[in-house]
Structures are given as structure tokens and as C-alpha cells.
Amino acid sequence: MLSEHIQQQIQRELIKYPAEQKQSAVMSALRFVQDEKGWISTDDMADVAAYLGMAPMAVHEVATFYHMYNLKPMGKHTLTVCTNLSCTLCGALDTVKYIETKLGIGMGEVTADGKFGLREGECMGACIDAPLMTVSNRRLCGRLTPEKIDQILAELDKS
């Protein structure tokens, strides 16, 4: 079941679309689920489908197509490092390696305490700040250096 809070959020979203086009809200609905639970399970997809009157497979298509939806638990803070061209030219692979060693996890894994998850990301449209990463799809951190990463991780560790 979708929580009361998620249902309210979807309801608000639905106002934007014609009544017979409820499926237009699918991306927002999935985002609300992820915001609350940190990831989207297939049960959640089925719930969203039922709520919006869609085929579960249609929701599954959307959830698996977009990279920013987590299809498994990705920790309290999901670090998504861009590895596209500009970032890689500016050393994104070193960034990845640094984070991996620092947290002791590989790409797509979560730390044992469930605090941090690490993902590979696609271009975030901010190449001027390369190399960069996002924290839980919300906060963009650019011009990453080992020192800056240490600082960000320390900050997140406390929160």
C-alpha cells in the first residue's frame, strides 16, 4: 500500500493532468515513493500502477528506464558519480576509485551500516563543474577532490 503521504502527493500531482490521463503522473509518483522509502520495490510499482490505473508492466518500464530510480535499497545517502565524457576527462574515474576505497564498497553497493550507496551516473548537465556527483539525487557537488569528498562524507555521516 502507498502511504497516506504518498497518496496525497500523487493527488496533488494529478490536478495537473486531464482526468483520463492519470498515467502522466507516473514519474512523480515513483519519485514520491523513492523519497519516502529510498528505493522502489516491484510491490510499490504495482501499487502505483493500481493507483493510476496503469498496467504494472507499464510502470515497471518507466521505473527501469530512468536511471535515477533506485530498484534496490541504496543506503541513506546515494552518491551518484557522473562517468560520462567531460567528467571522465577531468578525472571522474579517480573520484570513483577514491570513494570506493574510502567507503569500502564497489559501484552499485551499499555500506554495511546502510549509510552510503554508490552509483554510476549519466551526464548531469553541469560539465563546467566536472568531475561531479549528486547526493540522493538532490544535491549537486562539483569540482570534486579527495579533500572535498572527505568533507562531504563527514558532513553526511553526521546528519
Place this chain on the structure above:
Amino acid sequence: MIKIEIDGKLIEAPRGSMVIQAAQQAGVYIPHFCYHKKLSIAASCRMCLVEVEKVPKPLPACATPVADGMKVHTHSEMAVTAQRGVMEFLLINHPLDCPICDQGGECQLQDVAMGYGGGDSRYEEEKRVVAAKDIGELVSTQEMSRCIQCTRCVRFGQEIAGIMELGMAYRSENAQIMSFVNSAVTSELSGNMIDLCPVGALTSKPFRYTARSWELSRRKSVSPHDGLGATLAVHVKNNKVMRVTPVENEAINECWISDKDRFSYEGLNSAERLTKPMIKQGGNWLEVEWQAALEYVVNGLRQVANSAGADQIAALATPHSTLEELALLQKLMRGLGSNNVDFRLRQSDFSADGKQAGAPWLGMPIADLSTRDRLLVVGSFLRKDHPLLAQRIRQAVKKGAQANIVHSSGDDLLMPIANRIVAAPSQLVNTMAQILKAVATEKSAPVDLADVVVSESAQAIARSLISGERSAVLLGNFAQQHPQAAQIAALAQQIAELAGAKFGYLGEAANSVGGYVAGAVPSAQGLNAAQMLATPRKAYVLLNVEPELDMHNPQQAMAAMAAADMVVALSAYKHQAMEYADVLLPIAPFTETSGTFVNTEGRVQSFKGAVKPLGDARPGWKVLRVLGNLLNVSGFDYNTSEVVRDEVLANGDIADKLNNQLTGVAIQASTGVNGLERISDVPIYSTDAVVRRAVALHKTPDAAAPCAMFHTQTLQQLGIAAGDIVKVTQGTGSVVLSAVADDRLPVATARVAAGHAATAPLGAMFGAISVERA
């Protein structure tokens, strides 16, 4: 119309059509994979790239609308380079394993690669591998790596089947066709995905690796399973039916067939097939020669006729029998002096006999269903009883038609329903009377239904029907099997007349119309199917009938069979008749005999046998012919089934025999029933003898063991919970089933499937039923 030029040919194409469609009209082939004329346009495979003059780059012909003066080149250097390039890309990840691929020899990718691809590959890297998914017992995804992501199967589900069970998950290199968490594909039309798949990614699970396409000879046939009469290609190897595929017939089945039509062939090769005539002597069954068996039948029937009178002989035939079989059976019975012959085995109300102007039929061509703008479907498990008629109605609804439903179960029809009334069977007449009254009031027509109170939903249905220009009122199997079928039909007819709608019956089986045409119905002195059992006869002749499964009241049927002195079963299978019959005559199923079906729109479709009869089985018409000769009935000198057919159809045009006009049926709108009422459907894979023995179909959810379904409220009243094991009793019989909650049913009803061995001990398909915790 728009004038365009394709490869130098000047052609006219309708505005809005695509280049690929215009090219097809002109006889120019443009290679393609994702494009399909019945599906929406995806333009994802890019195989149909062509050059259009004044456009700097190649355009996909499937997604480029024709424009005046457009000049298209399908074989120019630009087009050929583009096609060759696309072909190379498509083959990058496609395994080059044609020799061991089930699709090899009938593969669109293979053919197009031959015609438009290069001779070798420059790709030396690893190919992607896609894991197989289990999507059910009919469609295999074992070689998903072969998928070229045309998404035809996905679009088929969304647009034709009405349910999106397959989808393309993930993206780019990881994109793959799958179902939601490996759930099974349950659509009753799913087999069409196998035909649609242009590669060997979706293959037929029952057929896989049993034959190569070039070893098979294709023989045209007609489906016996429902009233549609889909055109089939029966694929034969070594005198065995290996598979069945559709033959395109726009007027009937378009390019689809239901899974029932496609996979029921497995029943033809069942181990239960009867291959030798058999006689029961001293309680033991003996295999005998035809001569002995036929003489036994002749002597037996003569004895009954002489000692007890010919009217002690009764003949029952399934509506799945051919026109010729039905015609000869009734002629034989009448020759013997008995008028007791009927094919309407699941009907219970025969009060319309003598009041009906002709054979009840669809009332319009099948293709007209797709163009209706208002529909009222009464008493029909539409999707399961008529998968492709449901599909046509689905397309009509997609184009803006309003579908209204009156039924005793709110099953999901996979299409938007404008108005739906779900009423207990005893309330159906009243519901129809309400709609009639509402229509009459709207039209200011006089109607004598003073004590009928019109509900809001009846009013809404009436308004919907009147507002259309091309409306139709259709009666389903449930309405025709209903104990007040004549009243429901009379009301439906009046509604249709007042609303200016067409009125029709959805035929249950291949010869639901043909049976009337063949005269396989009792005349005024004869007994109908129900009477033959209610007042048991001394001898029964059963043509393809399994009384415990095919009759409206199996309990009564079995009692009558057990009490009879002689039961002659003409059947393709050894079935329960072994218990009560005296003679079994092996007759051929539809693939092994020539014959004719008259489908629900009154179309006469003859077919030839695709294979030789199995063992000593013989075509039913030949057996009946010889029986006629041996019984000295005159006029039984037929040499071919065509002569029989021509004789049946000789007197007058078939169209003159089709008439739904019903007069003189009295309406009793108020009927109260105390206690629990039975609602029964005949499950999709239990309708006839062949499909009952189709192995793969019986592993699908549609063939799950019957259960007793109730509204939650009814469950509470009965003091049982969903999941409980309950004892369901009707008359002298009871069965033990598990209880299931289904709030789409009316309260105070129990839905228990008919036509299934598990519920055969029960009584009539309608009426009182009692339930207690087992």
C-alpha cells in the same frame, strides 16, 4: 487522395497514410520489422528507411506520411546503404544460429537479411545475452537474445489483447522484453505474439523443435471452437497435425486467432482418441470391426423402435459437429420415425421454438462489430466465450463506441465500459425490462411495463443506446442458456427496435447457426434437448456429445444415460461414455473430415480434411450415411460431403433462413428467487471435446480447477471465509470446491463453472444451489 511516386510508379494514396502503406498498394515491398498494419507505429527498427527526394537523409517509410508530389526511392543508393547499415546493426547482437533456431525458415529477419544484408559480419566483439523468462505455458522466451526490440508483442498486448503483459524494461543495450516480475502472460489471444515476432525470440512452447517449417504442409481449415469460425492453416507432417496458425481473413478473424483455436490441436493427438469401433458385451469393452459395430447399432435401434416406438429414440449432437453430420443425423432420426433431435445442448428455455422466424444469428456481418458506436452486450462472458469478437468490440470502443453490459458477473473485459449492470440471473429479465421501459419512455413509445421501476443505470444504458447511430444489442451464451432466455431475447429485440439498433446472438459454437440450417432441431412433435433428458428415452444416439460436460443439466443427463437401454456414442474420444454407452463409433474430428460450419454471421464455410482419420476412425457423415443405408432410410446415397451440404443448402438462400424475429413471448418481469442462485460459465478451455484434451492450454490459469465464487457479503451470510473448502449441492449431487471471494458477482449468488468434470455431478447451470462448509 494524394499523388505520390514510388520507384517511378505513380500512385494515389489516402491523405494521412504512410509511405509504406502506399508502397504496399503499389506492390513495392519495403523491408520492415516493427511496422504491422494492425498495430500502432513505433518506427523503432529503422529497417524501412527510404530516400525521399529533396530530403537530405533517409526517412522511415512506416512513419512518413504521404505528401503531394513526393518522390520515393526504395532502391536508390541512399536507401540501399541505409538498409544495409540498419541490417548490420540489427545483426550485431542477434545470434547467428539460424540452423538451430525454431523460427529458421519462416523468419522475417532471416529473409530480410538475405535480401538486404551483407554476406558477412564485421562485428567481432561479444554479443549481449538476455536471460529467458518464464511467461507461461504457451509462449516460450527461451531465446530472448534473438529479440530485435521491435516491440510488436508489447503493442499487441496494449492495443489488441487490451492488457499490457509484456513490456520493454531497462534501456539501450540493457533493454529487454519481459513481463512484470516474471508473471505469466494470461491473455486469451497471447499466441498471436508468436506470429507477430519477426524473429525467433517468442516461439510456440508446444510446437518448439517438433518440426521444421519447410517440412510442414499447410492446409486451410475452419475453427470449430466458437461461433466465429476463424480461418486456420493446419500444419501437417507425416499425417499428423503439428500446429495451427491463422490465415488472414479480414471479414472474420482479421489476422488473429485465439489461443483456443491455436493450441487446441494438441487434443487431436490425445491418447484418449478412439481409434476402433467398440461394443460392450457382458460389461467388457471389445474392439470390433466397423461392420459388426454398425450392425449392432442397427439391430439395437430397430429393436427399440419396434418394441417401444421410434419416439423412444433420441439424438443429441454438439453444435461443434459439421453441418453434414447434423443434417444426416436429423435425417436418420426422422427416417426412423423419431423427431427427437437437438444440438442446443446447453440451452434450457425452449419456449421460443415455433415463435422464432428463423435461425438466430449475429444480425449483422462480423466486421460490422468493429464499426458499432453503441453496444449493449447481455449475458456474456465475452472475453472468454468470444475472444475475437471481444477484440472487435474493444477496437470499436477505442474508436469512441460506448459498450454497455448487462450480466450476472462483472468480469474485466479489458476495455472501458460505459455502463454496467450486474444482476443475479433471476433479475436479468427485470433488468432488461427496465432498459426497455427507459428506451420506450425516451422515445415516447407505448410499453406495457407498469410495475417495472427503472433504475438509474438502466436509464443510462437506454440513453447511451439511443444516442448512437450504429447501435447493436447482442445476446451472449449466458443469456441464451438462461432459463428465461426467450424473454430476455424478446426484450432485447424490442429494445433494439425502439433504439434503432441491430439485434443479434453471439453464436456459442461453430454450428450454432448451422444446426438450425441443417434442421437438427425437433419439430412440434419432437422433444428438445431438455425434454429428451427430463422424460428419459430408451435409446440415445450421441454425436460428439459428452453428456456429463456438454449438457445444461449434467446430473439429469447422466441419469438418463445410465437408465437407457442403449446408448450409441459417435465420438472421437474414449470418454465417460465407457461407463454407460453400449457402442462407441470412432468418428473424425474437424481436421480429419470434410465438412461445413455456418458461423454466427451466417457465412457458410466448407473445409477439407487436413489429415487422414486416425486408426479406424471415419468421418461422421460417412458413418451416418452407412447407418442410413443399413436402416433402409431412403435418400442416403451420398458419395461426398459436398452432396450432403448442397442438399442442405439447396432450398433457398442461407440469408433467408437467418432471422432473429421473435413474436408472442410473454414477459414476466418480476421473478423472485429465495436463497442462493447458481451462475455458471463454461471455462474457455472446457467448451468442446478437442480443447478439453489440449495439454498446454490446460496448464494455463484459464483452465484452473473450478472453485465456488461468492460476493464477500454472501460469504459472510453463509458463514464461510474465502479459502474455505465448501460442499456445493444441487439436486442429488454435490461437489467439494474451495470458496473464493469475488465482489464483481451479485449478492446471493454462487458462481460455479459448468462443462468441467469437477462440477459434473451438479445439476442445471442456473437455479438454486446450496453451499455449506465441508
